[in-house]
Amino acid sequence: MHPDALLVRDLSVSFDGFKAVSGVDVSFAPGELHFLIGPNGAGKTTLVDALTGLVKGTGSASYGGKELLGLRSHKIVRAGVGRTFQTATVFDQLTVLQNLDIAAGLHRPAWRLAFARHGVPAAVDEALEKIGLSDLRHKPAGVLAHGQKQWLEIGMLLVQDARVMFLDETVAGMSADERAETGELLRRIGRERTIVVIEHDMDFVRNHADVVTVMHAGKVLAEGSVAEIQANEAVQEVYLGRTAKGNVHA
Template identity: 45%
Template sequence: MTLLEVDGISVSFDGFQAINGLSFAIGEPELRAVIGPNGAGKTTFMDIVTGKTRPDSGRVLWGETNRNILGQSESAIARLGIGRKFQKPTVFEDQTVRENLAMALKDRRGPFSVLFGLPADEGRLLDFAEEVGLAAQLDRLAGELSHGQKQWLEIGMLLAQEPRLLLVDEPAAGMTPAEREHTTDLLKRLARRHAVVVVEHDMDFVRRLDCRVTVLHEGRVLAEGSLDHVTQNQDVIDVYLGR
C-alpha cells in the first residue's frame, strides 16, 4: 500500500528552483534510500513532507485516504505519523536515556507528567531502548553516549512517537564502522513494519541497506531502482558520480 505520495511538487526560493515537478511514492513497509549531489533538493523534499516548507504547486498525499496534507502545521503532520531525524542528534544531553525516551512517548505529552516525573510505561521504554541497542544504557546521561549511540537514541525517541514514516537524514555521518553496521541492521529491521526514507551521501552505506534507491538532481527524480541499476545510468554517472 502506498503510504506517502508526493505529486508534482515545485518550489523556488528567490528565483532558484529547488524542487521542480518532483513526484515520489513510498509504501508501508518499505526502505528507500534517497541520494543526489548537493543542491539536488533532498533537504527541501523532507522540509515539504514535514510541513516546514510550503511548495508553490503540487500535492502531498498521505495514508489510506490519500489526504492532501499540504498547509498543515509541522506538529499536525508529526501527529499523523510522519517523523524526521536530522543529521545532527538533538537529544537532551543532561537527561538520561530513559528520561529522553519518556519525554518522547506519544501518549505522554502532558506538561505535568514531564515536569514532575510521573511514571511512564517502563515496558514501552525498554522495548524502544532494546530496539535501538541502548537497553544497557538507560540510566546513562545522553551527553555521555558516543556519537553513534546519540543517533540511535534519537531514532528511539522517534519510535516512541509511533510514526508510520521515518525520514532519516545521513545517519552514517561520523560513525565508526561498528556503529555503521549496527545502524544498517537497525534501519533494515525498522523497515519491516515502517516506511523508512534514508537520505545519505555514503554509497557504501546505501549499498549495505540493499533497497530501492531514488536519485534526485535539480529538484526532480533522475533515476530510480536498485543501486546497481541507478549507478549504471549514464545521466547519474554524469551528474552524481562525476565519471
Template identity: 60%
Template sequence: MLICKNIEVDFDGFKAVNGVDLTLDRGEVHFLIGPNGAGKTTLVDAVTGLAKYSGSVVKDGEELRGKKVHHIARKGIGRTFQTATVFEDLTVAQNLDIAAGAGRSPWALLRRRKHLPANVVETMDRIGLGKEADTPAGILAHGQKQWLEIGMLLVGDADVLLLDEPIAGMGHEERDTTGRLLHDIAADRAVAVVEHDMDFMRAFADRVTVLHAGAVLASGSVDEVSGDPRVQAVYLGTATDEKEPADAATA
C-alpha cells in the same frame, strides 16, 4: 504509505525542488541520493511542513499540504536531522519517555516515574541502548545519539521515518549497526534515508531515488540506479555541484 506528487519548492525564483514525484512504501528502506544542491533535504523539509511547496503530499488518504508541523508529526511522519536533537541533560530513558508522552500533561512529563512504559523499554533494547537507560544523552557516542533520536520517533508512533544522513561521523561498525536497525524498523514502517555514502547505500538500500538540480534523475533498485549513465555522470562530477540552500531556508 506516503505519496508525493509534483512537489515544487521555490526560493525567490530558484526552484530547489522541481516537480518531484516520490512514493514511500511500507517494508522498504528508500534512499534519496544526489550531489549537494540536489534538493534532498529541501524535499524532506517540504514533506514535514518546514518549507512551503506546491503539489501534493498524501498519507492515509489525507492531503498534508498546508498543515502545521505538529499536525504532520501526529499523522506519523517523523524526521531526524544531520545533528541529533536529543535532551542532553536527560537520560536515555527520560528522552524516550518524554517522546512517548504526547498524551500526558507537562507536569506529568517532568515527574520521575518508578516504572517505564513497556514500549520505552522495548525500544531501548531495539535501538541497542538497553544498558544505557540511566546514561545522560549528552555523553553518548555520536552514533548512539542518532539511534536515540530514531528511538524517540519510534515511541512517538511514527510510521514514516525521514532520516537525514543518519551515519554521518560514524565508524564502520556503527554504520553496519545502523543499517541493520533501519531494516528492522522498515519491517512495519516506511523509511527514507537522505545519504551521500554510496557504500552504505549499496549495502542497505531496497530502493533508490536520485535527485539532481531539484528533479528526479533516476529511480529504481541499487543495480538499476548504479548502472544508469546519467547517475554515473553526476557522481563523476560532470554535473553542476552547488550548495543546497535548504539549511538557510529551514533556519
C-alpha cells in the same frame, strides 16, 4: 502501489523565485529501505523539509488519507511522520530514558502530562531494546557516542509511533561498526514502517538500499534498485562519476 505509501505528486518548493524542488513525483512504501541520493544542492533535504512542514511546498503529499502539505509540523508528527536531522537533536543533560519518555509524551493527552508517571512505558522499554541502549538508559545523552545519539533519535521516533521516518545522513561520522549496526537497526524497524534515508555514503547505500531515488537540480533524475542506479548513464554523469574503465565509483 502500496495502500500505506506516502504518495508525493508534482511537489515544488521555491525560495525567492528559485525552484529548489521542481515537480517531484515519488512514493515511499513501508517494508523497504528507500534512499535519497544526489549532489549537494540537489533538493533532497528541501524535499523532506516540505514533507515535514518546515518549508512550504506546492503540489500534493498524501499519507494515511491526509494531505501533508499545508499542515503544521506538529500535526504532521501526529499523523505518523517523523524525521531526524544531520546533527542529533537530543537533550544532552537528560538521560537516555528521559529523552525517550519526553518523546513518548507526544501522544499523551495534555491533562495527563501534569500527573506523575509510574514505571517505564512499554513502548519506551521496547525502543530501548531495539536501538541497543538498554544498558545505558540511565546515562546522560551527552556522554553517548556519535552513533548512539543517532540511535537514540531513531528511538525517539519509535516511541512517537512514527510510521514514516525520514533520516538525514544518519551514518555520517560513524565508525564502520556503527554503520553496520545502523543498517541492521534500519532493517529491523523498517519491516512495518516506511524508512527514507538521505545519504552520501555510497557503500552504505549499496549495502542496505531496496530503492534508490536520485535527485539532481531539484528534480528526480532516476529511481530503481542499486544495480539499476549504478548502470544509469545519466546518474553516472552527474553524480557517481566514472573511472577510466567506465565503472561507477563513489
